[in-house]
Amino acid sequence: MGPSTDGTEELVAQLCAEDSRIKAVPNPQGRTPIGLNLAIRASSHEVVIRVDAHSELEPDYTSRGVQTLLRTGAHDVGGLMDARGRSPFQRAVAAAYHSPLGLGGAAYHSSAPEGPAESAYLGIFQRSVFDEVGYFDETLWRGQDWEMCLRIRQAGLTVWFDPELRTGYFPRESFRKLSAQSYASGVWRGELAKRYSEGKSMRHQLPPLMVAGTTLGLAALLIDALLGKSIPTVPRRLMKLAKLAPVAYVGLLAVAIAKTNEGPARERLLLLGVLPSIHFPWAFGFVKGRVRGANGTLDKGRVR
Incomplete structure (x- = not known):
């Protein structure tokens, strides 16, 4: 849990008080890969499921994801990033995300067939994979999921896409915020292409x-x-x-x-x-x- 001023910390504290199964892991630096690694190290179960903010899981997301993980023998399973909108602008952005002319041809942006994939959206992991290939690269403030999937594939393990595994995602709410997000995404994709030959496409x-x-x-x-x-x-x-x-x-x-x-x-x-x-x-x-x-x-x- 990173530092914030929007009431998130108070809400999390309330949830922890109401349900002993919920555990908050402080992330003073507020960086995504650092928070992921802290949470993974604090976990004890055999399956780790990543869920980001501004996401909405389907009721059977966990059961479907774990079943797919066990059925395929994969070490990381991801599904469709199902962009949605609460306002006309968000719905237009969601339509752009669904279009091949919006964010490109990644499997998790389209209805690609089930099977091995280059990367996975969010990710449902076998806990043991982190002991085998390492944790998220904390120098990558964005794109750390792609780099993790690269190491999984390089180790001879499988990243799997299941199109029936859907996660609702709510895009940015204005042109300014969308442009800022797109710029940051492009910068970090360029960084990945600079670091890794596999990152070039x-x-x-x-x-x-x-x-x-x-x-x-x-x-x-x-x-x-x-x-x-x-x-x-x-x-x-x-x-x-x-x-x-x-x-x-x-x-x-x-x-x-x-x-x-x-x-x-x-x-x-x-x-x-x-x-x-x-x-x-x-x-x-x-x-x-x-x-x-x-x-x-x-x-x-x-x-x-």
């Missing part, structure tokens, strides 16, 4: 390329409007090609909206702002993390 290169192309295209539109035919022939032809990039990006946004069946039309139109608020900050963050490292980048959107 073509799908992670696409957002920076998209941002570069769109920026050049918008610059070309502006220069063409100002200078017009005074631009030499060859540069003008190159600028004509560059101007296709923002058009293509707007086309992708239109496709994403057309393929989204969630919510009324006015909520789906919010995707015109939501998707760029995910793509552009993430891309800038990824480049920063890839080149300079994360350097303690922290998203404080929900920290009080």
Whole structure:
């Protein structure tokens, strides 16, 4: 339990007083991987289940997860991150998360078939796996779950995805908070790509390329409007090609909206702002993390 000023500590103390099975483990530094490791070390049962804040478990989450763990022999089981919303904005973000054009192709963002996976959302672990491969890397303030799954797979053990195992997740509540979260996520993904060859993927290169192309295209539109035919022939032809990039990006946004069946039309139109608020900050963050490292980048959107 990290330090907070929003009443969380008082609520946890009340829960501990009401139920002796609940144990609070202080985490003075407030960092996620540190808190996870402290809690795991304080545990004694054979199965460890991670549940983050702003999540909502299905009634059979624990029983289903443990059954899958035992049935498959996996050492880490995860399910679908089922993004949900209480407001029109949150529901639009949830629709973006469900779209392949939102957060990419990770199994836990889509209805991929059950089977071995690269990573797992949250995680239901055999307790023994931490003795075998080690605990969460406390230098990774984000992305520590992916790195843990990497070590599990490198040890010849299995990470398993079960699409019937759902966790409700409530996204950020504003464009500002969503952009800050996306930037931090991109920075730490860049850090992972910088540290590990396995952390590199073509799908992670696409957002920076998209941002570069769109920026050049918008610059070309502006220069063409100002200078017009005074631009030499060859540069003008190159600028004509560059101007296709923002058009293509707007086309992708239109496709994403057309393929989204969630919510009324006015909520789906919010995707015109939501998707760029995910793509552009993430891309800038990824480049920063890839080149300079994360350097303690922290998203404080929900920290009080």
